Amino acid sequence: MNFDFDEIIDRRGTHSNKWDSMERIFGVPAADGLPMWVADTDFRAPPVVLDKLRELTRHGVFGYTDLNPEYTAAIGWWMQTRHGWKVEPDWIFTTTGLVNGVGMCLDAFTEPGDGIVLMTPVYHAFARVIRAAGRRVVECPMPVENGKYVMDFDRWDTMLDGTERMVILCSPHNPGGRVWTVEELRGLADFARRHDLLVISDEIHHDLVYPGHTHVPMPVADPSVQDRLIMLTAPSKTFNVAGLHTGNVIVPDDALRARFAARMSALSLAPNSVGQFVATAAYSPEGAEWVDALVAYLDGNRQLFDAAIAEIPGLTSMPLESTFLAWVDFSGTGMEREEFTRRVEQEAKIAANHGPTFGAGGENFLRFNFGTQRARVQEACDRLRAAFADLQ
Numbered sequence: 001m002n003f004d005f006d007e008i009i010d011r012r013g014t015h016s017n018k019w020d021s022m023e024r025i026f027g028v029p030a031a032d033g034l035p036m037w038v039a040d041t042d043f044r045a046p047p048v049v050l051d052k053l054r055e056l057t058r059h060g061v062f063g064y065t066d067l068n069p070e071y072t073a074a075i076g077w078w079m080q081t082r083h084g085w086k087v088e089p090d091w092i093f094t095t096t097g098l099v100n101g102v103g104m105c106l107d108a109f110t111e112p113g114d115g116i117v118l119m120t121p122v123y124h125a126f127a128r129v130i131r132a133a134g135r136r137v138v139e140c141p142m143p144v145e146n147g148k149y150v151m152d153f154d155r156w157d158t159m160l161d162g163t164e165r166m167v168i169l170c171s172p173h174n175p176g177g178r179v180w181t182v183e184e185l186r187g188l189a190d191f192a193r194r195h196d197l198l199v200i201s202d203e204i205h206h207d208l209v210y211p212g213h214t215h216v217p218m219p220v221a222d223p224s225v226q227d228r229l230i231m232l233t234a235p236s237k238t239f240n241v242a243g244l245h246t247g248n249v250i251v252p253d254d255a256l257r258a259r260f261a262a263r264m265s266a267l268s269l270a271p272n273s274v275g276q277f278v279a280t281a282a283y284s285p286e287g288a289e290w291v292d293a294l295v296a297y298l299d300g301n302r303q304l305f306d307a308a309i310a311e312i313p314g315l316t317s318m319p320l321e322s323t324f325l326a327w328v329d330f331s332g333t334g335m336e337r338e339e340f341t342r343r344v345e346q347e348a349k350i351a352a353n354h355g356p357t358f359g360a361g362g363e364n365f366l367r368f369n370f371g372t373q374r375a376r377v378q379e380a381c382d383r384l385r386a387a388f389a390d391l392q
Contacts, residue, residue, distance in 0.1 A: 022351035041371030046290035052281035065273035074283035098247040108263040115164035120359030177320035185221035207238040226252040246275030308381030324371035331364035348383035
């Protein structure tokens with residue numbers, strides 16, 4: 001089946017966070033600005049998802065629902081066939097998206113004042129939720145080797161003081177786009193055991209991996225870590241259904257699962273019926289066919305954007321192995337952060353995420369979302385070349 005990812009879809013005026021908030025937040029005009037910040041895409045959801053939504057509206061009743069077995073079976077099928085991990089149905093909880101899932105893990109497994117380890121720079125919502133929960137962010141900076149982030153366990157061992165209770169792994173990594181190797185994941189498991197840390201493995205981008213790379217789920221890389229592991233996955237990035245706020249929290253260990261279930265019950269959290277039905281439809285052979293086509297299209301966008309960045313002296317785009325989020329280093333320009341940010345926002349009229357929000361190591365970066373129609377990516381490339389024309 002052919003899928004038209006080039007079709008321009010106007011999201012302005014739809015209460016889209018990405019499109020309708022960029023002028024207020026970045027000063028980038030709504031009329032002709034390009035939003036390349038919020039990590040959703042501008043593509044319609046797969047036909048199998050849209051067909052399911054039409055079926056639901058024809059039925060017309062949206063009452064309370066339980067966690068249905070078709071939903072958990074679909075998650076199990078997807079994880080087994082696409083990622084090689086067998087998931088039991090009773091391991092699965094659904095939360096209101098994965099940031100909520102992280103918050104639930106903090107609530108269920110840690111106490112105020114506990115240290116939560118982040119390997120920075122990393123997805124900015126982690127630190128925000130940790131601080132809001134009254135826990136402490138413990139930053140373990142990642143060095144760059146051969147142009148990409150690596151884990152530095154020897155250094156990190158010296159940075160912890162024993163008050164840490166949890167490490168949050170972003171796999172694949174956002175914003176650097178790394179697909180961690182089995183050896184790196186085993187090293188992380190050993191690090192967690194040495195410091196008696198729970199491992200929260202956020203694998204939301206696990207389906208969007210480029211040719212030449214293979215994502216390995218944390219429990220496949222090291223099955224022995226399952227007694228201290230909480231896995232987070234979701235259909236949101238994969239199928240562009242983030243607004244349905246449906247995340248999968250998968251807890252293999254009996255004792256951890258009981259604690260998580262108790263907090264879910266205490267907060268009276270129940271599944272989103274539409275999100276469950278959509279996820280069930282998406283986690284299917286038809287959904288898989290669409291994802292494969294999407295990744296091929298995103299790979300073309302990635303190559304186009306990286307080539308444009310490479311043409312601008314002083315700019316470097318970290319080689320992406322996964323995600324639709326380009327991590328661009330402006331340090332080679334010699335400009336202060338305020339100056340290169342001004343050029344991107346005011347001259348190129350592009351809204352991009354500011355690097356410092358991702359923690360230590362992000363100071364000279366901006367993150368650009370190229371999960372949009374290729375014509376818009378080309379327009380962004382042209383604008384960036386013009387904004388930095390004096391360097392060329």
